[in-house]
Amino acid sequence: MEDKYISPFLEALKNVISQFGVTDIRFGKPERKETMHVDTDITAVLGLVGNLRGNVAYSMSSETAKKTVSAMMYGMPVEEIDSIARSAIGEMANMITGNAISSSLSLLLSGEKTTFDITPPSIIFGKDIYFIISSIETVSVPVDTSIGRIEVNIGLEI
Amino acid sequence: MDMRMTVPFVEALQDIFKQMAMIEVQTDGDPFNDNEEVHSYGVSSIITFAGKIKGRFLIDLDTQVALQAAKNITGSSYDSPKEQMVLAVVSEMNNIISGNAITKLNNEYGLSLRLAPPIVFAGTDVVISIPKVASASVTCTTACGKLKASVAISKA
Incomplete structure (x- = not known):
């Protein structure tokens, strides 16, 4: 997966949470892995279907989740x-x-007929969870914000 | 939710578990309306789909069922459901099950559904919730433990 497919998600995250009044948004270094280990409490994951196929997961601690919901x-x-x-x-x-x-x-995919759809999000709680969200690779980017860390995991089949 | 939607998933689940993993799956009864929250038995796999409707299919396995399926399919023994091969086996089984079920639903009802890739996970005290969407579940029994199949459908 090329970096150009990752930045739209990070920019979108920044866009959306800054609208809720979250500040100090800094992106960490992307890391590539096969399985994704989450030790935070809450993960929201949703799928993409169409000419871009994959899953995107957002993980955060329950403290960050409470602050996010409160901000929303x-x-x-x-x-x-x-x-x-x-x-x-x-x-x-x-x-x-x-x-x-x-x-x-x-x-990015201009020229192709774009037929994307997003599937409903699932919320997963628990401790010490091992995930596989893509059969190819998962790129994980930590994002530090004024309400704590949100980890973005992107697994696209491209 | 229309309980008919669960039928192709449960049939495909029974077929694929028998063919691939040599595990006989008996349903415990009819599908029932499940809570918004599902407490995982051990290893879970979610596959979501979108088309004229949207939804997700969840299979939730006792750890022993997942380990046995991985053993029967790969020929090696595993100790922990967190091993990558165990997760990969469950994920691939769900992919095949959902693929079969979705094809049937598309042929029968013309829903033009497409699948997202499967997600699989194992952890401690895991709870899965899909907000605002009604789900129907079927619990099943196998020789090595319980499993649950759950279908949730929302209007697109």
Whole structure:
């Protein structure tokens, strides 16, 4: 997977979370791996179908998740990750991926008829989880923000 | 959710487990409406799809079922479900099961569904949730443990 396919997701993440008032967004060094080990609490993962096929996962700690949901709801305090909070995290994953696809990725694939679709997000909680989200390779980028670290894992079949 | 949607998935699950992994899968009963949260038995694999409708198919295996399937397919023994080969086997089985089921659904109902690649994971105290989408599950029994198949469909 070339780097040019990764940056649209990072830019979209920056775009979306800065709209919620999150600041100090810094991208870490991308790392390539076959399996993805997550030791944070919450992962939101969704799929892409069409001429770009793959999965994208966003992982964060429950502290970061609470702060993210709170930021999305104009600062409303969030005590626990209940069904509304989960739905908000899923919605954020949807927004970021949708944004990435509509803004930059479709330009990269110009010339081809673009027929993308995003599948519904699944939220996975737990400790010490080993994932495989792509049969080819997964690129993992840590993103540090004012509300904590969000790890973006991209597994596209290109 | 329409319970008919679960039929092709459960049939394909039984076929593929028998053909590939030599594991007989008996369903415990009819599909039931499941909670939004699913507590994983050990190893889970999710495959999502989109077309005229969107949704996801989840297979959730007892650790022993996953280890046995990996052993029967690859011929080697594994100790932990977190080993890459075990995860890869479950992921590939789900890919084949969903591929079969989706083809049937597309032929029968013209849904133009396409699959995203499978996701597979194993961890400690794992809970899977798919917000705002109704799911129907079928629990099944095999000689080496339990497994669950769950289909969730949302309107696109």
